[in-house]
Amino acid sequence: MQQPNQQKGIFASILHDDRGGKIFLSVLAVVVVLVSTLNLFVPESAALHVSTYTVTLLGKYLSFALLAIALDLVWGYCGILSLGHGAFFALGGYAMGMYLMRQIGDRGVYGNAELPDFMVFLNWSELPWYWYGFDQFWFAILMVVLAPGLLAFIFGWLTFRSRVTGVYLSILTQALTFALLLAFFRNEMGFGGNNGLTDFKDILGFNLQENSTRVSLFIITALALALGYLVSRYIVTSKLGRVVVAIRDAEDRARFIGYRVEYYKLWVFVFSAILAGIAGALYVPQVGIINPGEFSPLNSIELVVWVAVGGRATLYGAVIGAILVNYSKTFLTGALPEVWLFALGGLFILVTLYLPKGIIGLIEQIKKRKSAAQS
Amino acid sequence: MKTLDKLRETMRRDRVFDFVAEGRYPFSQQGRHTVVPGQLDASHGTILYMENVTVEFDGFKALNELTLYIDDGELRCIIGPNGAGKTTMMDVITGKTKLDTGTAYFGQSMDLTRMTEYDIASAGIGRKFQKPTVFPEHSVFNNLELAMQTDKRVWQSLIAKLNGEQLDHIDQVMNTIGLTEQRHNRAALLSHGQKQWLEIGMLLMQNPRLLLIDEPVAGMTHQEMDKTAELLLSLEGKHSIVVVEHDMDFVRSIARKVTVLHEGSVLAEGNMDKVQNDARVIEVYLGE
Ligand SMILES: Nc1ncnc2c1ncn2[C@@H]1O[C@H](COP(=O)(O)OP(=O)(O)O)[C@@H](O)[C@H]1O
Numbered sequence: 254m255q256q257p258n259q260q261k262g263i264f265a266s267i268l269h270d271d272r273g274g275k276i277f278l279s280v281l282a283v284v285v286v287l288v289s290t291l292n293l294f295v296p297e298s299a300a301l302h303v304s305t306y307t308v309t310l311l312g313k314y315l316s317f318a319l320l321a322i323a324l325d326l327v328w329g330y331c332g333i334l335s336l337g338h339g340a341f342f343a344l345g346g347y348a349m350g351m352y353l354m355r356q357i358g359d360r361g362v363y364g365n366a367e368l369p370d371f372m373v374f375l376n377w378s379e380l381p382w383y384w385y386g387f388d389q390f391w392f393a394i395l396m397v398v399l400a401p402g403l404l405a406f407i408f409g410w411l412t413f414r415s416r417v418t419g420v421y422l423s424i425l426t427q428a429l430t431f432a433l434l435l436a437f438f439r440n441e442m443g444f445g446g447n448n449g450l451t452d453f454k455d456i457l458g459f460n461l462q463e464n465s466t467r468v469s470l471f472i473i474t475a476l477a478l479a480l481g482y483l484v485s486r487y488i489v490t491s492k493l494g495r496v497v498v499a500i501r502d503a504e505d506r507a508r509f510i511g512y513r514v515e516y517y518k519l520w521v522f523v524f525s526a527i528l529a530g531i532a533g534a535l536y537v538p539q540v541g542i543i544n545p546g547e548f549s550p551l552n553s554i555e556l557v558v559w560v561a562v563g564g565r566a567t568l569y570g571a572v573i574g575a576i577l578v579n580y581s582k583t584f585l586t587g588a589l590p591e592v593w594l595f596a597l598g599g600l601f602i603l604v605t606l607y608l609p610k611g612i613i614g615l616i617e618q619i620k621k622r623k624s625a626a627q628s
Numbered sequence: 629m630k631t632l633d634k635l636r637e638t639m640r641r642d643r644v645f646d647f648v649a650e651g652r653y654p655f656s657q658q659g660r661h662t663v664v665p666g667q668l669d670a671s672h673g674t675i676l677y678m679e680n681v682t683v684e685f686d687g688f689k690a691l692n693e694l695t696l697y698i699d700d701g702e703l704r705c706i707i708g709p710n711g712a713g714k715t716t717m718m719d720v721i722t723g724k725t726k727l728d729t730g731t732a733y734f735g736q737s738m739d740l741t742r743m744t745e746y747d748i749a750s751a752g753i754g755r756k757f758q759k760p761t762v763f764p765e766h767s768v769f770n771n772l773e774l775a776m777q778t779d780k781r782v783w784q785s786l787i788a789k790l791n792g793e794q795l796d797h798i799d800q801v802m803n804t805i806g807l808t809e810q811r812h813n814r815a816a817l818l819s820h821g822q823k824q825w826l827e828i829g830m831l832l833m834q835n836p837r838l839l840l841i842d843e844p845v846a847g848m849t850h851q852e853m854d855k856t857a858e859l860l861l862s863l864e865g866k867h868s869i870v871v872v873e874h875d876m877d878f879v880r881s882i883a884r885k886v887t888v889l890h891e892g893s894v895l896a897e898g899n900m901d902k903v904q905n906d907a908r909v910i911e912v913y914l915g916e
């Protein structure tokens with residue numbers, strides 16, 4: 254790749270050479286404008302009306318797409334197969350959930366202005382210290398970034414420095430999310446135990462049940478996805494991105510040339526965890542609940558399937574995979590609920606065996622064949 | 629034992645005292661030339677000194693009282709049968725293997741036995757391993773870019789932009805290794821020989837003073853061998869190069885000073901004709 258023209262604007266230089274990215278962002282923009290308009294300005298009786306349910310469902314998919322980009326950064330580009338990225342997503346979600354919980358105030362079932370319902374139920378008399386500050390939106394946002402970032406930093410620091418790689422690292426990430434799952438299940442942890450955090454009322458004073466709030470959240474999620482894509486794209490096209498790919502393909506060689514491999518891995522891992530946390534924070538107000546189930550190892554594995562299906566190391570492939578697989582999931586769990594897990598497993602095997610580069614790889618192959626046939 | 633070592637260190641006559649070498653005292657600036665720590669001093673024309681180096685593995689002497697000098701800018705070929713200690717010698721120079729007795733100096737002032745692998749590499753000793761490893765998914769250009777001697781910290785890499793001088797350096801090395809036409813090709817698509825040249829190019833990007841090259845032509849076609857010889861000859865004078873090679877035709881085509889290693893020490897040294905006609909060399913190696 255040549256150095257993009259430095260005179261051009263930052264967007265132009267990021268998207269230079271990125272046809273897939275341009276297409277993805279254009280489609281995203283069209284969908285967002287269309288869906289929002291059809292929801293807000295077309296009467297419910299009209300055939301073209303898009304229901305609020307659909308808007309929220311799409312918003313959920315978009316937050317998953319952001320999560321998939323986060324995983325693609327560490328897996329596709331850096332070769333770290335994290336089977337615990339759901340943990341960072343869930344932590345971001347919990348941070349947002351705690352804010353939404355505090356926003357309920359005295360409108361809960363017990364009418365306690367200080368304590369969330371589940372704490373009253375547990376006979377707690379005061380707010381635990383780690384809930385302090387979550388009544389402030391800015392603080393919650395800070396935690397959305399800090400909590401996953403810090404966990405990723407500590408985890409990465411310990412593992413990358415002792416050069417844990419490959420399957421061992423994957424197992425450790427899986428253990429990490431499983432440990433958090435067990436911890437968050439416990440009532441005395443103070444995160445709502447089994448039921449998690451729910452019954453949210455409003456965000457920044459806007460009613461969460463309101464149409465306009467739902468559409469706004471959807472638009473904000475789309476913007477976050479676009480921005481997340483652009484920043485990630487900037488990273489992978491920078492020299493840092495090239496070093497990371499070099500580490501993926503020949504780690505010792507990269508070290509020998511003088512790159513501190515563990516620092517590079519750590520940087521990408523932490524950035525990816527923060528991105529995942531932001532995705533989680535966008536997800537929670539839209540679905541209206543966060544519970545320990547989000548930490549389940551299966552979720553993290555599903556996430557890997559999304560990226561594998563879409564195609565690794567393209568970023569937009571991860572987006573396509575996330576949306577396609579989740580759309581199928583919504584469809585299948587509605588039509589044939591017991592089939593979903595088998596379908597997921599089958600899909601993973603299929604992709605691994607026949608589509609190692611995912612859908613994007615397939616499209617590329619078809620294109621190549623076409624141009625070969627033409628010439 | 630520690631004190632004894634210290635004492636020995638202060639009695640050494642081949643180098644100045646540490647406190648003088650560190651340049652903290654004005655009088656270290658006096659004399660014929662200054663000794664700057666961490667900087668190569670090859671003012672006597674010799675870039676590598678190895679004297680009486682012995683390396684033992686469980687009682688087996690892989691290197692046995694090896695003594696070898698490499699001149700600044702020289703292209704030296706080292707040959708010897710399998711197990712002669714050629715790779716071990718390179719391991720000692722690059723700090724990968726510690727020597728048991730003897731001395732190894734880079735220039736007059738740098739004691740290789742006291743430096744880490746990383747320090748040795750950044751002091752200007754580059755090494756090419758037998759098996760070529762380049763970054764397969766990156767273009768030739770990007771492979772060279774990554775190998776360049778620059779600030780390699782993470783945040784720096786995020787904002788790094790190549791300046792004109794660096795671009796020129798890459799172009800020049802690309803030209804030297806003859807891969808200008810492959811500039812944008814992924815390294816995975818290069819032939820075996822081209823990969824070896826790219827790897828030499830990656831070494832050159834780090835501006836090494838001494839290049840150690842282990843069996844560069846293994847697995848190459850004849851044309852590739854000729855080009856490799858040409859490449860190494862073109863580097864002569866700009867860098868000191870030590871080439872370890874099995875292939876006699878290749879060594880002959882370079883036709884420079886040859887050192888024959890056998891059982892961990894030097895068996896013969898000189899030009900190709902002299903070495904080829906040495907009775908002992910014929911016996912252990914060429915005569916096979
Ligand atoms: N790490 C090691 N442990 C034990 N023996 C070794 C080790 N490295 C090399 N040797 C032995 O030292 C001898 C010299 O090896 P080497 O330097 O690789 O030879 P060459 O490169 O000339 O073929 C060989 O007999 C080899 O078996």
Ligand SMILES: [Mg+2]
Nearest residue numbers: 714715716842
């Ligand atoms: Mg060898």
